[in-house]
Amino acid sequence: MCGIVGILGQGSVSDRLVDALQRLEYRGYDSAGIATLENGLVRRRRAVGKIRALSERLAAEPLLGQSGIAHTRWATHGAPNEANAHPHQAGRVVVVHNGIIENYALLREELGQQGITFTSDTDTEVIAQLCNLAVLQGHDPMDAVRLTLERLDGAFALCFLFEGFDDLMICARQGSPLVVGYGAHEALTGQREMYVGSDALALAPMTQDICYLEEGDVAVLTRSGAEIFNRHFQPVTREIRHLDLDTSAVEKDSHDHYMHKEMHEQPASLARAFSSVLSQDFERLEGTVDQLSFDRVDRIVLVACGTAHYATAVAKYWFEQLSGLSVDIDIASEFRYRNPPLRGREMAIFVSQSGETADTLAALRHVQGRAKATVAVVNVPTSSLAREADHVQEILAGPEIGVASTKAFTGQLAVLAAMALKAARDCGILDAQGETQMVQTMARIPRLVAETLELEPLVRDRAATMLEARDALFLGRGVLAPVALEAALKLKEISYIHAEGYAAGELKHGPIALIEDGVPVVVFASSGPLFEKTMSNLSEVAARGAEITLVTDPRGAAEAQGQDLAIIALPECPETLSPFLHSVVAQLLAYHVAVLKGTDVDQPRNLAKSVTVE
Numbered sequence: 001m002c003g004i005v006g007i008l009g010q011g012s013v014s015d016r017l018v019d020a021l022q023r024l025e026y027r028g029y030d031s032a033g034i035a036t037l038e039n040g041l042v043r044r045r046r047a048v049g050k051i052r053a054l055s056e057r058l059a060a061e062p063l064l065g066q067s068g069i070a071h072t073r074w075a076t077h078g079a080p081n082e083a084n085a086h087p088h089q090a091g092r093v094v095v096v097h098n099g100i101i102e103n104y105a106l107l108r109e110e111l112g113q114q115g116i117t118f119t120s121d122t123d124t125e126v127i128a129q130l131c132n133l134a135v136l137q138g139h140d141p142m143d144a145v146r147l148t149l150e151r152l153d154g155a156f157a158l159c160f161l162f163e164g165f166d167d168l169m170i171c172a173r174q175g176s177p178l179v180v181g182y183g184a185h186e187a188l189t190g191q192r193e194m195y196v197g198s199d200a201l202a203l204a205p206m207t208q209d210i211c212y213l214e215e216g217d218v219a220v221l222t223r224s225g226a227e228i229f230n231r232h233f234q235p236v237t238r239e240i241r242h243l244d245l246d247t248s249a250v251e252k253d254s255h256d257h258y259m260h261k262e263m264h265e266q267p268a269s270l271a272r273a274f275s276s277v278l279s280q281d282f283e284r285l286e287g288t289v290d291q292l293s294f295d296r297v298d299r300i301v302l303v304a305c306g307t308a309h310y311a312t313a314v315a316k317y318w319f320e321q322l323s324g325l326s327v328d329i330d331i332a333s334e335f336r337y338r339n340p341p342l343r344g345r346e347m348a349i350f351v352s353q354s355g356e357t358a359d360t361l362a363a364l365r366h367v368q369g370r371a372k373a374t375v376a377v378v379n380v381p382t383s384s385l386a387r388e389a390d391h392v393q394e395i396l397a398g399p400e401i402g403v404a405s406t407k408a409f410t411g412q413l414a415v416l417a418a419m420a421l422k423a424a425r426d427c428g429i430l431d432a433q434g435e436t437q438m439v440q441t442m443a444r445i446p447r448l449v450a451e452t453l454e455l456e457p458l459v460r461d462r463a464a465t466m467l468e469a470r471d472a473l474f475l476g477r478g479v480l481a482p483v484a485l486e487a488a489l490k491l492k493e494i495s496y497i498h499a500e501g502y503a504a505g506e507l508k509h510g511p512i513a514l515i516e517d518g519v520p521v522v523v524f525a526s527s528g529p530l531f532e533k534t535m536s537n538l539s540e541v542a543a544r545g546a547e548i549t550l551v552t553d554p555r556g557a558a559e560a561q562g563q564d565l566a567i568i569a570l571p572e573c574p575e576t577l578s579p580f581l582h583s584v585v586a587q588l589l590a591y592h593v594a595v596l597k598g599t600d601v602d603q604p605r606n607l608a609k610s611v612t613v614e
Helices: 014-023 051-060 104-113 124-136 141-149 258-264 266-275 306-323 332-338 358-367 384-388 407-426 432-453 456-464 478-495 504-509 531-542 554-560 579-597
Strands: 003-008 031-038 041-048 067-073 088-090 093-101 154-162 169-174 179-185 192-197 209-212 218-222 225-229 240-242 299-304 326-331 346-352 373-378 391-394 471-476 498-503 520-524 547-552 566-569
Touching: 003 014, 003 093, 003 154, 003 169, 003 218, 014 031, 014 051, 014 067, 031 051, 041 051, 067 093, 067 154, 088 124, 093 124, 104 124, 124 141, 124 154, 141 154, 141 169, 141 218, 169 192, 179 225, 192 218, 192 225, 258 266, 258 579, 266 407, 266 432, 299 306, 299 332, 299 358, 306 326, 306 346, 306 407, 306 478, 326 332, 332 358, 346 358, 346 407, 358 373, 358 384, 373 384, 373 407, 391 407, 407 432, 407 579, 432 579, 456 566, 456 579, 471 478, 471 504, 471 531, 478 498, 478 520, 478 579, 498 504, 504 531, 520 531, 520 579, 531 547, 531 554, 547 554, 554 566
Parallel strands: 299 326, 299 346, 346 373, 373 391, 471 498, 471 520, 520 547, 547 566
Antiparallel strands: 003 067, 003 192, 031 041, 031 067, 088 093, 093 154, 154 169, 169 218, 179 192, 179 209, 209 240, 218 225
């Protein structure tokens, strides 16, 4: 959520600030703004809604400054209006902020008693007012920031500009990610442009030399470079990394939406994910997953939020069925408050696309030193979660821009499946022959996903039958029960149709009361021991007028012929790994319902891609 960009430039920076904000649109926002220094004075432009509204404002009222900060805001404190949009200014100080200041009400009251008036409802303005007060008391910008940070409780990524200081930008992070970018040296002046962003992707067109600030860091940027200090304001050195960021990866190409592009990238992204954990001859596990040890582990703890949580719910079946280990799954936002017992023999696995999800990161920190090992399953190997875990398993999905996760979800499944296989081998449940069979099946998944994507016209037809629905029900059994939950979430996220997912056997314990004429019911089922029971459940809902879609394998499709339902027959796949294929259908269905309804597929209302605050 929220995006920050800052540039100390060699020319006007407003166009590049707006361009960088557009690269952060996927994070979710409801207003945007920029501020630049012109002749030493702050000039601001802010607008409610999409970035194009800000662009129109700038076209009419241009900014010419060579130093600037910009922000996309996702409302937390105060309504989404221009007064609450960032950047916020108080006197000679202007600031942008990601995060939440937990003690802002107390600070606001204190400042109000000193006669300071506020122009917004945000927690961020408190930061600007505190810092400006320190400046008015005679402190230089660095001391003013230090005194301000000492008063703040909560999570923040901050970027300050100060009137009269055209060659200065001060940044700080505590709980929210922030990166510093280094431009090329100018031969004549020896100076360089400097950048700051909440995401390296935003800076990719300007630089790929990036420094990731660590927790508590403060960075003082000038056109000579950056000085970085730790939370105690002691000088520190942080590694400058060269990232080979493919800027084309964030273009839509011929697709109408990022989500559509990312769904169709899954055969390639899964091939990358599996190639990183399987040997080239598809005989055994390899890579970082093979370096994990489940020896003397007696329990697996899987922690995540949102879609990643449903990936862990699928993985629970895999770990338990393949390795025999007991598995707990937890929603990260509840995990540490529940204070679960840990005895030092757990493998704690934390799953997050961004690696910056605040609740998941807090859960990891809660576990550190109390479990045998911690593992981060992430798409960003330089993220906070990856840096703080004992082991990192990268899903290699590439940039995912659409808010509704698609290729990251299946990438998480790929890595978790390999980890479950390693656990089975370490626990002595699976021999070399069994490992080879599973590895060879995993190696076929990218091709099977590609074949599933070819069913898109059929899925689009089913989507057209759901447009007038107020409610929808998704059912699954066994390893497909979590897919039903994920399918319901996808539909809710982007089409705004109320949907629920259930284990099919739970239907008669309450959800069947929702069934009436025309209610869409989508069932994910593999042929096998439970298929007959699932078909009995379908008969119950069919008798009450439901509009049923059955997603199954060829054998299941043959057995269901003659029933009053629509069938989507997937490629042949072992039931254990069938969630890869069924989840693709769930994605396609949600996507086409949303497109036909005309909603904002890539940036659904009220949602953010990366939730970096609690």
